[in-house]
Amino acid sequence: MNDILHIKGIFEPRGNPSTPGAPKLSSTASLSVAHLEKLKADLESVSNSFLRQSKKIVDGAMVSIYYNKVVAKSNRTSALFKPQGGKSNDTIVGAKYSDDGKHIITHYVTHKLLNKAINLLDQAIDYTIKYFKDPITPNEFNNKEKFEDIKFNKTVFSKSTFQTIIVDCSYINSFGIEYPSFDVKKDSVVTFYKTESKIDEIFKKINLSIPVSKILDQTTVVLTKEEIEILLENIPYLISMAVEDLSTYSPSDFHESYKNETITIPKPKDEPTIGVIDTLFDDRVYFSEWVDYHQLVSNDIATEKDKTHGTRVSSIIVDGHRLNPQLDDGCGHFKVRHFGVATAGRYSSITIMREIKKIVINNPDIRVWNLSLGSNEEIHRNFVSIEAAALDELQYEQDIIFVIAGTNDNQHLQRKIGAPADSINAAVVNSVKKNREPALYARKGPVLDFFTKPDISYYGGTSDNPLRACDGNGEALVAGTSYASPWIARKLSYLIDVLGFNREIAKAMIIDSAVGWHHSTNVFTGHGIVPIKIDEIVKSKKDEIRFVLSGVSTAYETYNYRFPIPFYKNEYPFIARATLCYFPKCSRSQGVDYTNTELDLYFGRINDENKLKSINNNKQSSNEGPVDEETSRKEFGKWDNVKHIQDKSVSSPKPKKVYSSRLWGMKIVSKDRLGYNDGLDIRFGVVVTLKELNGINRIEDFIQLFSLNGWIVNRIDIKSRINIYEKAEETIEFE
Numbered sequence: 200m201n202d203i204l205h206i207k208g209i210f211e212p213r214g215n216p217s218t219p220g221a222p223k224l225s226s227t228a229s230l231s232v233a234h235l236e237k238l239k240a241d242l243e244s245v246s247n248s249f250l251r252q253s254k255k256i257v258d259g260a261m262v263s264i265y266y267n268k269v270v271a272k273s274n275r276t277s278a279l280f281k282p283q284g285g286k287s288n289d290t291i292v293g294a295k296y297s298d299d300g301k302h303i304i305t306h307y308v309t310h311k312l313l314n315k316a317i318n319l320l321d322q323a324i325d326y327t328i329k330y331f332k333d334p335i336t337p338n339e340f341n342n343k344e345k346f347e348d349i350k351f352n353k354t355v356f357s358k359s360t361f362q363t364i365i366v367d368c369s370y371i372n373s374f375g376i377e378y379p380s381f382d383v384k385k386d387s388v389v390t391f392y393k394t395e396s397k398i399d400e401i402f403k404k405i406n407l408s409i410p411v412s413k414i415l416d417q418t419t420v421v422l423t424k425e426e427i428e429i430l431l432e433n434i435p436y437l438i439s440m441a442v443e444d445l446s447t448y449s450p451s452d453f454h455e456s457y458k459n460e461t462i463t464i465p466k467p468k469d470e471p472t473i474g475v476i477d478t479l480f481d482d483r484v485y486f487s488e489w490v491d492y493h494q495l496v497s498n499d500i501a502t503e504k505d506k507t508h509g510t511r512v513s514s515i516i517v518d519g520h521r522l523n524p525q526l527d528d529g530c531g532h533f534k535v536r537h538f539g540v541a542t543a544g545r546y547s548s549i550t551i552m553r554e555i556k557k558i559v560i561n562n563p564d565i566r567v568w569n570l571s572l573g574s575n576e577e578i579h580r581n582f583v584s585i586e587a588a589a590l591d592e593l594q595y596e597q598d599i600i601f602v603i604a605g606t607n608d609n610q611h612l613q614r615k616i617g618a619p620a621d622s623i624n625a626a627v628v629n630s631v632k633k634n635r636e637p638a639l640y641a642r643k644g645p646v647l648d649f650f651t652k653p654d655i656s657y658y659g660g661t662s663d664n665p666l667r668a669c670d671g672n673g674e675a676l677v678a679g680t681s682y683a684s685p686w687i688a689r690k691l692s693y694l695i696d697v698l699g700f701n702r703e704i705a706k707a708m709i710i711d712s713a714v715g716w717h718h719s720t721n722v723f724t725g726h727g728i729v730p731i732k733i734d735e736i737v738k739s740k741k742d743e744i745r746f747v748l749s750g751v752s753t754a755y756e757t758y759n760y761r762f763p764i765p766f767y768k769n770e771y772p773f774i775a776r777a778t779l780c781y782f783p784k785c786s787r788s789q790g791v792d793y794t795n796t797e798l799d800l801y802f803g804r805i806n807d808e809n810k811l812k813s814i815n816n817n818k819q820s821s822n823e824g825p826v827d828e829e830t831s832r833k834e835f836g837k838w839d840n841v842k843h844i845q846d847k848s849v850s851s852p853k854p855k856k857v858y859s860s861r862l863w864g865m866k867i868v869s870k871d872r873l874g875y876n877d878g879l880d881i882r883f884g885v886v887v888t889l890k891e892l893n894g895i896n897r898i899e900d901f902i903q904l905f906s907l908n909g910w911i912v913n914r915i916d917i918k919s920r921i922n923i924y925e926k927a928e929e930t931i932e933f934e
Contacts, residue, residue: 200738201898203708204746207911208761210867212754221359222366224337230369231334232327239320241374246313248376256404257394259309261292261436263377266302266370271828272872274370278363279316280306288873292392293439294790295377295581296648302791305377305439307394322356323364335365379431379438387427387441388549388585391418393788394437405433418788419585421549439788440582442618444547460674464489464518464532469928471696472534473516473688474568476555477509479539481671484510489517489532494539495554503671505542511668511677512571513537515685522667522674526658526686529733530693536565541572548574548618552589559593566599566695566702569688570625571681573606574617578646581790584618587625588787594624595784600695600702602688604680605629605653607640614642620653621646623794623840624782626691626706628684629723630659637723640679644722647791649832650839653725655713659683686729693733698920703780703884704747710841711778711886712736716849718776726843737915742891744901746912749884752781752798752869760805760864763908764889765900770854772897773889775814776845777802779867781883783840786873792838796878797870799835800842802887805860815844820868838872852892 224230242262249260264276281287290312293305308316330349331339339345340362351358391398398417402409407429413421421444422430430438462485472491479501480492490513496505513535520527540554551572559568570590578584583591590601603625606617620627623646630638638661644652660666660678668677687709694705712735713727720726730736739745750757764771783796799820801813817835831837846852865885869878891897905912 200734201741201743201745201896202914202916203737203739204744204898204902205913205915206746206748206905207913208748208759208909210750210757210759213756213758215755221343222362223341224335224366224369226337228369229334229336230365232324234334235320235324235327235368238368238371238374239317239324242313242317242320245374245376246310246317249310254404256401256434257396257437259307259394260313261305261307261376261392262313263303263305263375264371265297265373265375266304267372268301268370269829269832270302270304270370271831272870274828275304276367276371278360278367279319280308280312282309282312286874291789291873292394293788294792296791300648301372303377304792305392307392319356319360319364320368323361323368326356326361327365340365376436378435379441381441384424385443386421386423388415388444389420389422389427389430389441390439390582390788391420391437392439393418401434401437405429415549439790440579442579442584443576444549462669462674464521467532467534469925470532470534471692472536472565473692474558474562474565475509475513475516475535475537476540476558476568476570477512477537477572478541478543479506479509480513480537481506481510483671484514484669486514486517486669489534491534491536492539493537496539496542500542502542505539507670508543508571508681509537509539510670511675512569512681512685514669515666515682516569516689518669519685519689522669526666526731528686528689528731530689533689533692536562548584548586552586556589556593559597559599563597567688567692568599568601569685570601570619571604571684573604573620573680575606576617577615577642578618578621580648583621583623583646583785583787583793585787586619587622588785590619590622591624591785594622594782598702600691600706601625602684602691603627604684606642607679607681608642609640611639616642616644616646616652623650623652623785626655626687626709627653627725628680628687629653629656629725630678630680630683631656631724631728632661633658633664635728637721638678638680641723644725647793650793651720651725651836651841653723654841655687655710655726656724656728657683657686658731690729690733690736694737697924698737698915698917699924700747701749701882701884703782703882704749704886705884706841707778707780707884707886708736708747710780710843711776711888714776714778714843716774716776716845716890718843718845726841734917737917739888741896742894744889744891744898745886746901747884747886749882750867752867752878752881752883754869754879756866756868758811758864758866760811760862761908762863762865763861763904764863765897765904766857766861769857771804771857772854772892772895774846774849774852774892775802775887775889776843776849777814777885777887779842779883779885781840781881783881784877789873792872794838794840795872795875796881797838797872798840798842798878798881798883799837799868799870800844800885801864801866801868802844802885803863804855804858805862805864806858807860809860811864811866813844814846816847817844852890854892
């Protein structure tokens with residue numbers, strides 16, 4: 200097998216080279232005066248609703264825009280609700296899907312800004328009636344000559360303002376006030392739209408007294424059923440979302456049949472440590488010396504039953520390869536720092552998330568965390584769970600990665616995954632049977648309709664082919680996603696802690712290994728099934744060249760156009776694939792528009808026009824025509840933080856033409872959804888694989904060409920990397 204190559208070169212930054220032109224109507228759009236008048240009446244109705252309130256709760260008004268499609272960032276309304284000196288995005292406080300899958304985006308605006316929007320629509324109607332046919336069509340509106348004889352007052356109502364309003368309105372069905380729709384049955388975590396008022400001040404105005412301990416932040420509060428009913432009666436328009444606080448633990452699918460065999464294990468040395476956050480730990484097990492245990496649940500409520508799940512999870516991390524020889528990954532033993540935060544029944548999600556934040560911050564030496572706790576309830580279509588959002592924030596701020604079990608469905612109803620398996624930044628793991636089909640207890644994604652979750656799948660055991668784990672009663676036969684995720688945690692820790700890869704490259708390598716050459720995401724298995732042996736991840740076949748690289752997105756484009764891929768007889772005898780991973784900042788308050796940053800991956804040849812021709816024919820950022828938002832999300836994973844691209848000709852591969860430059864290039868395009876530069880300085884990792892069509896090993900040619908062109912090329916020699924790790928971990932005793 201070939202070693203994987205780690206290449207290092209300089210990526211150049213470049214600002215957005217394109218300049219926006221005049222707003223244009225879509226070729227399929229038209230806009231009638233009647234529709235503009237309806238939209239104006241909608242806004243007047245919203246304004247009157249807030250002005251008629253007997254008690255003033257907030258200073259402004261909530262206005263929801265009901266779009267006629269899933270809108271791109273550039274198609275959000277940008278003129279009507281634009282505050283003085285700011286951007287229209289500044290007033291957005293939430294986003295969700297309608298029942299038919301269209302965007303509903305909610306703005307919080309001042310009454311002055313709302314009246315301004317009504318006046319702007321009024322003027323747009325006047326100009327439309329005076330100068331355009333009804334309805335306005337793209338042929339007429341997009342014709343520059345049409346505007347030459349129209350006199351606009353630049354200070355009051357400019358041509359660009361009129362054009363923007365018309366284009367904005369072509370994507371809008373209506374304006375209104377969005378009210379929450381959920382059954383008030385239990386105590387819940389309620390999230391409010393952000394306003395200028397403090398949450399405790401709002402509660403005082405409706406005579407509601409809430410202890411400070413129940414206020415998580417200025418938009419999130421834990422409330423009883425009775426308190427929520429008061430909110431729904433007084434301020435329903437301020438409620439963004441609500442989820443039950445007490446989660447019912449998602450149990451393992453199957454376990455029974457203990458064996459009382461005597462198992463021994465050597466004493467721990469300098470093995471890497473994986474963090475485990477789970478139920479409690481039973482120190483009677485044979486591997487207890489390998490586990491540094493911290494119990495965060497009071498002994499007054501802890502029982503022996505509460506130790507079972509967490510102990511079994513840790514047993515697979517420490518010694519899974521010996522307990523289950525058929526799954527020996529070649530990674531060896533791992534130490535565990537185990538934090539017991541939950542009992543085996545119901546628990547408060549909020550309490551556990553607070554504990555997890557403290558745990559992670561106080562244990563900065565741990566890079567990989569395993570979390571096999573999950574809710575029995577399904578995730579919501581329109582927002583990410585409180586738990587997942589907290590984990591995503593930690594992973595954005597800290598150099599860590601969570602490996603999360605995809606949760607179980609013991610009733611085998613093919614339900615959606617449960618929190619926190621909707622974490623976007625984490626590696627979420629589902630379970631498959633021995634025959635690589637999804638386990639019957641596996642639950643499904645996606646998250647927010649388009650994020651691929653689970654990320655990957657692995658072998659978690661089944662009733663007829665269980666895994667072996669260990670708890671205080673001895674060896675147990677188990678099955679569940681809880682026992683699939685520790686295997687991925689082992690692999691990620693090996694890649695990060697032993698081989699020295701950063702988490703972005705490590706996650707990309709894991710996902711890329713599951714994808715292979717026939718990429719097809721599945722709601723149950725995600726990007727695919729990760730190979731058992733670590734060698735299949737850190738090495739490639741003789742007819743493949745696999746290289747990894749990382750960089751930092753510092754501008755709209757981050758690029759390098761000097762990849763000297765080997766060619767033969769004026770052709771490139773390769774097909775190619777690439778996987779990109781990054782950890783973006785996320786905003787739960789933005790609902791379905793959850794990730795703040797989009798990094799888009801382009802990799803391919805530099806053609807004779809000196810343009811990068813990406814292997815998957817991605818033209819989202821080119822001038823060759825806009826790509827519909829829904830198509831971009833489905834085909835190119837837009838806004839997803841995992842990108843996988845590959846040749847369109849994988850099924851019928853052919854050599855590629857060599858252009859005059861004889862070079863390939865890679866480009867990372869960064870897009871910031873909210874306009875706050877959240878995409879700057881985000882680190883990314885990429886794995887690229889080239890497969891030689893004639894079975895020839897061209898890795899030496901690759902190394903030579905890249906070295907001659909200024910790249911630093913390092914072979915990932917596993918033995919030498921392990922030696923370096925062991926030397927670095929040695930304890931030196933001074934006399």
